[in-house]
Amino acid sequence: MLNLSRAAADGAHFVEEVEKRSGQRLTHCYQCGKCTAGCPLAFSMDLMPHQVIRLVQLGLREEALDNKAVWLCSTCATCSTRCPKNVDLAALMDALRIMARREGRTRKGASTALFNRIFLDSVRRHGRAHELGIGLQHNLRSGKPFKDSDLARGLLVRGRLKFRPSRIKGAAEVARIFAEVKRMEDGQ
Amino acid sequence: MPRTGVFVCWCGSNIGGVVDCPGLAAEAARLPGVVISVDEKYMCSAPGQNKIIEAVREHRLNRVVVASCSPRLHEETFRKVLARAGLNPYLVEMANIREHCTWVHGPEPERARVKALSLIRRAAAKANRLQPLSGSRIPVTRRCLVIGGGIAGLQAALDVADAGHEVVLVEREPTLGGNMAKLDKTFPTLDCSACINTPKMVSAASHPNIRLYTWAEVESLTGYIGNFEAAIRQKARYVDHEKCTGCGICWEKCPTRVPSEFDAGMGDRKAIYIPFPQAVPNKPVIDREHCRYFKTGKCRICQKLCPTGAVDYEQEEETAVEKVGAVVAATGFSLFDWAGAYGEYGYGKYPDVITGLQFERLVNAAGPTGGKVRRPSDGAVPQTVVFVKCVGSRDEAKGRAYCSRICCMYTAKHALQVLEKVPGARVFVFYMDVRTAGKGYEEFYQRAVREGAVYVRGRVSKIYRDGGRLVVKGADTLLGRPVEVDADLVVLATAVEPAAGAAAVVRLLGVNADQDGFFQEAHPKLRPVETHTGGVFLAGACQAPRDIPDTVAQAGGAAAKVAGLLSRPELVTSPMVSSVNEALCSGCLLCVPVCPYRALEAGVITERINHHPARERVVVKVNTGLCQGCGACNAACRSGAVEVRGFTNEQILAELEALCL
Amino acid sequence: MNYTYYAGCSLHATGREFDLSARAVCGRLGIGLAEIPDWNCCGASPAHSTSHLLAVALSARNLALAEAQGAGDIVVPCAACYQRLAVARKELGEDPGLREQVARITGRDYAGRAGVRSLLEVLGGLDTEHLKAQVTRPLGGLKAACYYGCLLVRPPAVTGFDDPEDPRSMDDLVRLAGAEPVPWGYKTECCGAAHGVANEPVTLKLVRDILEVARRAGADCLVCACPLCQNNLDARQEHVNRVFGTDFGLPVLYFTQLLGWAFGLSDRDLGLDKLFVKFRPGV
Known part of the structure; x- marks a missing residue:
């Protein structure tokens, strides 16, 4: 049974942290459902977007972080653009993904989390994203080595994929940005 | 000889879009008595009205049929048109070919046309037999009775009194103020209720045009618009208010404590008491039921201590008679008895499950806790407070079907008050909808949310005690899940009902009540402060659940109606009332009890037939001031002696003939 | 008219033809594009989904490089890169603390002089007669x-x-x-x-x-x-x-x-x- 008084007591810090990271006031949301109504990804989600906010409002950390919905959000910001209360749900979803990753709760968004990690690895190493490399890595590490191989071949013959990453001169500088950010955030 | 004109209205496409109006007019021209028949886009518009006036003059018409909408909408309009054309205004008859025909038969235009023609034929048949009518004049007593001394009654009384008319204000409790006097703050401005209510109480009590009766009830009301007579029973106070100075020694020293009605049971009062410190009048009454002297014959402490000798155990109730020309009912509301109905919320056995009105007393600085939020069971400050809305409202199984309208807003106010008075408190509000239709209301509700009230959409299913806490089991329908809250205090927003005793007032005023017991207005939109009984008006929550701003506005509206009525020395009554053909009346008086307005009574006439000696005979007499022309007497009369003017048997039979034969 | 040009990673691979056509059309219209030297990836969704600071910092380096180049506003064909750079520009402009923190991270300051505009916005803002004149x-x-x-x-x-x-x-x-x-x-x-x-x-x-x-x-x-x-x-x-x-x-x-x-x-x-x-x- 979901005990709201206990959740409110246990979840107070959680609500504060989400508000701080997202810059959004949770109480602004009055649960009209317009975010869900317009969300192009809602069809694929386990929780509706308004329910994700509801869970945060009630202080339910685990459920708000450990779900598919936050990882299926594509940050298209349709919700934020149309919210009658000016809640930037896209920013809230970002905050939840960041917190979920920091707490190791990526189980339900494993594929997306893996993609993000590989993508950022690519940027850290080369300074730019190497699309072919990212796709291959993702295939290998998610156990689907031949996924999208037709697509990749089509792109290659049209000169729309590069075999080799283009490494920028300031790659080390970019790597330092990653390191600096990590140092600052871990130090928080 | 009737010379009747028929005027067929298109009402834009309302009628014209379904039936062929020029065709109808052409067919109507062939009806008996009809000398001209025309159509027009909007007969009620200036060109339409002028068309009628010109036709009356040109064709020397003496009867008019308007085939258009319901007479409820425009009969009065066309009567005025006839008056402008120089005809008696009652020589117009309407055929309702809109509501009764084209609006409901749109898909079948041919059958609609046949029906419309039938309706016009009926109207023409009646029109041919219409007679000129004129109302009678009755005098007006230029005083007003206001029943109820809450905010509605106070406002109505003050507005009428300020308009220069005398007011008799009757309040059944020992003080003016009503429910509003019990409130702490008022939404959405959070100004204190006492600060805006008590000055009105004082103004009413000291107004030169207001005669105040408190601790008194209206026993009976007779008469009719402009000429009522009210019997007012002044209950015994056992304190001579002429002598009493309101010093307070008596209630200080009285040894008997009784749960205070004013504090909704959250605090005590004495057996000799004023309900609250700012009561008006600020002088006590003795509660005979609990007074030790009245129960045992001993005590007399108050009498012994009273410095002016005002306590009088021998005082008896008295009845006063007041003549008035108008009456305002402002009897207010009571709260639904939730404890009798909601077993799932504990049937009232948990002291920490209270009503919103009880909460008002808890947060009121002048209340039993001095404004500290303390729960009744142990006086502890509650850390988690749950509000439950719609208790008895919108509940067809256990309570009332309607929305009580004020709860959403006062619950938001209560939530804010808890958050303000108890730092760190948690507030949960269970709701089905949040209804905030008022100026500044939505913003106020949002403020409560912003300050931290957690609104949970769903009804509460059960409240039970588990150790020292109350467990509230509800649902969050937005998550689609059952939830529960551990609460220290639960506040129920209970339904607003007509005041206890409202039914008796409805009866004594001869007005109607709706299915929920609220006073029935004459028309929900166009005559919201009037009743079907002439001269009786409505103010405040006696008519429907209503908040303070709306109550004050409506009371002002009722006062304006009263002032309008009392501004004239005489009234012209509607001529469409019953009349008695005394020659036919057998004096059986069967019609008297069927009259809902008590407009009929026995009378005696003296008559002489041929050369026999004069003799006296009983016949029924109509009080045209009371009669509303409903026709019940007409139906009950076996000898056909009683008829409603404008609806005579001859006219009705002619209509039936035109319709059915 | 001259702009600083930010292509972004996709325009060098899957979106190659966007880069080609953007340069060709701008050339025809007399718009000079000076590519930001040694630009880096804007970080895209993976960055802002992982660390707000990282997302801003990656874009901030590009903004600072562009500003240092001093060739006017930055024009971005790719909608995603455009939005990331514009978000970073807005946040850096509104929050001096963030600007300072990011400058420490990247070692470069961005004062907000170089604006961020999408290529669609730039072309849409051209004189219609000028555009029409090119239509053959x-x-x-x-x-x-x-x-x-x-x-x-x-x-x-x-x-x-x-x-x-x-x-x-x-x-x-x-x-x-x-x-x-x-x-x-x-x-x-x-x-x-x-x-x-x-x-x-x-x-x-x-x-x-x-x-x-x-x-x-x-x-x-x-x-x-x-x-x-x-x-x-x-x-x-x-x-x-x-x-x-x-x-x-x-x-x-x-x-x-x-x-x-x-x-x-x-x-x-x-x-x-x-x-x-x-x-x-x-x-």
């Missing part, structure tokens, strides 16, 4: 569904150059090129490109919906301004047909390609040969 091969009433996607117009507080619910800048350009923009309801729906790698089935459904609505609106082609959208809608079209049993064959091209075609530029210059679904106006 009008598109003869070709029906085009202009697809803006998410990031070009949202959030409006960041982008703001066009209406977020009914953007018209691309429609206007398409009309200038002699094509007929069709009114349709999916101008700004998300195509799910961000999930193309990680959650393909979700993406395919969104692509199918967009193609379907465009076709029902009578479109002969889709015109877009984002390499993620273009790649998603064009390269995955065959896959969509396989999965859903559909028979879409709608060319999906960049607005710069469409404009360039009307300007009489060659297929090769515009990268039209790189499309999966061939664009053959008038055939």
Whole structure:
């Protein structure tokens, strides 16, 4: 049974942290459902977007972080653009993904989390994203080595994929940005 | 000889879009008595009205049929048109070919046309037999009775009194103020209720045009618009208010404590008491039921201590008679008895499950806790407070079907008050909808949310005690899940009902009540402060659940109606009332009890037939001031002696003939 | 008129033809593009989903480099890069603390002098007579569904150059090129490109919906301004047909390609040969 008084007591810090990271006031949301109504990804989600906010409002950390919905959000910001209360749900979803990753709760968004990690690895190493490399890595590490191989071949013959990453001169500088950010955030 | 004109209205496409109006007019021209028949886009518009006036003059018409909408909408309009054309205004008859025909038969235009023609034929048949009518004049007593001394009654009384008319204000409790006097703050401005209510109480009590009766009830009301007579029973106070100075020694020293009605049971009062410190009048009454002297014959402490000798155990109730020309009912509301109905919320056995009105007393600085939020069971400050809305409202199984309208807003106010008075408190509000239709209301509700009230959409299913806490089991329908809250205090927003005793007032005023017991207005939109009984008006929550701003506005509206009525020395009554053909009346008086307005009574006439000696005979007499022309007497009369003017048997039979034969 | 040019990673790979056509069209219109030297990836969704600070810092390096180059506002063809740079610019401008923190991280300060503009905004803002004068091969009433996607117009507080619910800048350009923009309801729906790698089935459904609505609106082609959208809608079209049993064959091209075609530029210059679904106006 979901005990709201206990959740409110246990979840107070959680609500504060989400508000701080997202810059959004949770109480602004009055649960009209317009975010869900317009969300192009809602069809694929386990929780509706308004329910994700509801869970945060009630202080339910685990459920708000450990779900598919936050990882299926594509940050298209349709919700934020149309919210009658000016809640930037896209920013809230970002905050939840960041917190979920920091707490190791990526189980339900494993594929997306893996993609993000590989993508950022690519940027850290080369300074730019190497699309072919990212796709291959993702295939290998998610156990689907031949996924999208037709697509990749089509792109290659049209000169729309590069075999080799283009490494920028300031790659080390970019790597330092990653390191600096990590140092600052871990130090928080 | 009737010379009747028929005027067929298109009402834009309302009628014209379904039936062929020029065709109808052409067919109507062939009806008996009809000398001209025309159509027009909007007969009620200036060109339409002028068309009628010109036709009356040109064709020397003496009867008019308007085939258009319901007479409820425009009969009065066309009567005025006839008056402008120089005809008696009652020589117009309407055929309702809109509501009764084209609006409901749109898909079948041919059958609609046949029906419309039938309706016009009926109207023409009646029109041919219409007679000129004129109302009678009755005098007006230029005083007003206001029943109820809450905010509605106070406002109505003050507005009428300020308009220069005398007011008799009757309040059944020992003080003016009503429910509003019990409130702490008022939404959405959070100004204190006492600060805006008590000055009105004082103004009413000291107004030169207001005669105040408190601790008194209206026993009976007779008469009719402009000429009522009210019997007012002044209950015994056992304190001579002429002598009493309101010093307070008596209630200080009285040894008997009784749960205070004013504090909704959250605090005590004495057996000799004023309900609250700012009561008006600020002088006590003795509660005979609990007074030790009245129960045992001993005590007399108050009498012994009273410095002016005002306590009088021998005082008896008295009845006063007041003549008035108008009456305002402002009897207010009571709260639904939730404890009798909601077993799932504990049937009232948990002291920490209270009503919103009880909460008002808890947060009121002048209340039993001095404004500290303390729960009744142990006086502890509650850390988690749950509000439950719609208790008895919108509940067809256990309570009332309607929305009580004020709860959403006062619950938001209560939530804010808890958050303000108890730092760190948690507030949960269970709701089905949040209804905030008022100026500044939505913003106020949002403020409560912003300050931290957690609104949970769903009804509460059960409240039970588990150790020292109350467990509230509800649902969050937005998550689609059952939830529960551990609460220290639960506040129920209970339904607003007509005041206890409202039914008796409805009866004594001869007005109607709706299915929920609220006073029935004459028309929900166009005559919201009037009743079907002439001269009786409505103010405040006696008519429907209503908040303070709306109550004050409506009371002002009722006062304006009263002032309008009392501004004239005489009234012209509607001529469409019953009349008695005394020659036919057998004096059986069967019609008297069927009259809902008590407009009929026995009378005696003296008559002489041929050369026999004069003799006296009983016949029924109509009080045209009371009669509303409903026709019940007409139906009950076996000898056909009683008829409603404008609806005579001859006219009705002619209509039936035109319709059915 | 001269701009600093930020291509972004996609325009060097899957969106190669956007880069080609953007440069060709700008060249024809007399707009000088000076590429930011040694620019880095904007971080895209993976960055802002992982660390707000990282997302701002990656974009901030580009902004600072551009500003140092001093060649005016930054023009960005890619909708995603454009939005990330614009978000970073806005946040750095509004929060001096963040600006200072980011400057420490990147070792470069961005004072906010160089603005961030999308290429669509820049071309849409040109004198229409100037544009019309370049049109040598009008598109003869070709029906085009202009697809803006998410990031070009949202959030409006960041982008703001066009209406977020009914953007018209691309429609206007398409009309200038002699094509007929069709009114349709999916101008700004998300195509799910961000999930193309990680959650393909979700993406395919969104692509199918967009193609379907465009076709029902009578479109002969889709015109877009984002390499993620273009790649998603064009390269995955065959896959969509396989999965859903559909028979879409709608060319999906960049607005710069469409404009360039009307300007009489060659297929090769515009990268039209790189499309999966061939664009053959008038055939």
